[in-house]
Amino acid sequence: MAERAAYASDPSKSRGRLFDPGTSPTRSEFQRDRDRIIHSTAFRRLQHKTQVFLHHEGQHFRTRLTHTLEVSQMARSIARALALDEDLAEAVALAHDLGHTPFGHAGERVLNEKLSEWGGFDHNMQAIRVVTRLENRYAEHDGLNLSWEALEGILKHNGPLVDRNGRALRADHPVPVGLNDIPASADLMPWSYASLEAQAAAIADDIAYNSHDIDDALRAGLIRIGDLADVPLVGPFARDVLAHWPDIERSRQAHEVQRRLITAQIEDVIAESTRNIAEVAPQSADDVRFAGRTLIRYSPPVAEAERGLKRFLFDHVYRSDEVMAPVRRSQTVVSMLFDHYMVTSAMPGSWGEAARAASDRGTRARIVADFVAGMTDPYALEQHARLFDGAGALG
Structure with missing residues (x-):
């Protein structure tokens, strides 16, 4: 790899991880981030999540996974030209859509409306939830235990989220729910800009x-x-x-x-x-x-x-x-699934247990949203057909 510029992120000077995994003799810290993301369940699910054209409509349209791979290639190209750390740029690119719902932005709009009483739903913040809480692959901790720089990049790649005093930057962009409750090795400084890699x-x-x-x-x-x-x-x-x-x-x-x-x-x-x-x-x-x-x-x-x-x-x-006709039908699918799980808590395994044990409706709503957001398009359609005998399903 070419020499990094002074302004590039340096993996040897990382602010670290919440849990110390020890050093790797073969990979930098940002290479480890990239690998953890690629091997995650959420990353594999992107293969069956909508980009623009719904997944079931054809095998040659882009999915969230193919889009993500294309973004990562371009991010590496830009990083290489500017003497940045290509691995961190790639890691942020690979993770940037992990919080997307089934059926793309259509599903996100439904969950945002359903959770409006409790701060709404944002796919970028959901990506943070995925990599810090919902991916449970490791024996010692929840989440992927990414580096501070990777978490910062996922959180702020589109710019600061609040001002220096923690207030919303604009009235139409409220402070994201959960912003002050992100497990990380140090303050992610949501008021600052992200690295050049992000x-x-x-x-x-x-x-x-x-x-x-x-x-x-x-x-x-x-x-x-x-x-x-x-x-x-x-x-x-x-x-x-x-x-x-x-x-x-x-x-x-x-x-x-x-x-x-x-x-x-x-x-x-x-x-x-x-x-x-x-x-x-x-x-x-x-x-x-x-x-x-x-x-x-x-x-x-x-x-x-x-x-x-x-x-x-x-x-x-x-x-x-x-595009909009199947989108409207997909919104019905997500809405019906959310409402059903809110009433019954009939989700598999620990999901249902957590929902039934929730101390209030807001907590239960967030658990249900986590479960529904993690669905692929085909799984959401399958569950909808099973629960509602195909009523309102996508034709």
């Missing part, structure tokens, strides 16, 4: 969404390449591909547009981030945390174009009838 994972997530959701939408027939000709950011690539290769297979045209879009975004991010880092001149990872702004980002013109591309995707893909 910032690389965050923007890689945006790049993957932009590029690969276009690919899936083309596969699904929701849009055609010609529809992209005047769309910000992607338009020039679509026009050039259609001009030079008007008669090749549509799948090849789509891939050519997608790979150019990915390359352009990554190259812009690397160039802009290099300028930002030079301007701030951080000499340590903590200098990055206290810089007062995100350093890994798009250049202003590309950021504006990227917002335009997202508007196009919302209007023509995410809010299309072809």
Whole structure:
């Protein structure tokens, strides 16, 4: 591995783990984080969780797992170009979606509404619950016992969560429930920015969404390449591909547009981030945390174009009838499952025991949400069909 920059996270200077596992003769601390995440149950379940198109609709659309792998590859590429720790960037990328519910954001919206009385539900905070409490693989402790830097990256890869006094940054973004109750080796400083490695994972997530959701939408027939000709950011690539290769297979045209879009975004991010880092001149990872702004980002013109591309995707893909009809049915499935378990506590094993022993409805609701959020799409459909004889199931 190339030499890390002074502002990169250094695994030999990690703030450590809640439980000391001893040193490894073959792996750095951040490599151990990556490996623990990959071997987790929650990571395997991503294979059967929705990205945009529901899992049952076809075998070639992206799932949370394929999306996560694509994000991790891009995060490593950005980290390598900026002389960061690639393993930490990869670990944060691999964990960033572990808290997602079945049926993607549709399931998250339902659980957020169901838990509104008790602080709501947020997939990012749920990822923290997964890696610190819900993954129970080790004999000595709950959770994956990740390093401080990995936990910080999962928590804050999209930026600070509160101000220096612990107050919400905006009225529409309340302080996440459980923020002050995260098992970690030291204070995660939710008011500060995350490491550059975590910032690389965050923007890689945006790049993957932009590029690969276009690919899936083309596969699904929701849009055609010609529809992209005047769309910000992607338009020039679509026009050039259609001009030079008007008669090749549509799948090849789509891939050519997608790979150019990915390359352009990554190259812009690397160039802009290099300028930002030079301007701030951080000499340590903590200098990055206290810089007062995100350093890994798009250049202003590309950021504006990227917002335009997202508007196009919302209007023509995410809010299309072809996507929203099964989404609405999936919300019914999640809602009915949650309500059933709240009344009966009829969940398997320790889940049911914990729910029945809960001292109040809020505690029970969080246990039920943990159980439902951990479901894959097929398992949720199977349980719904078993409990309700298929009523309201996805057709």
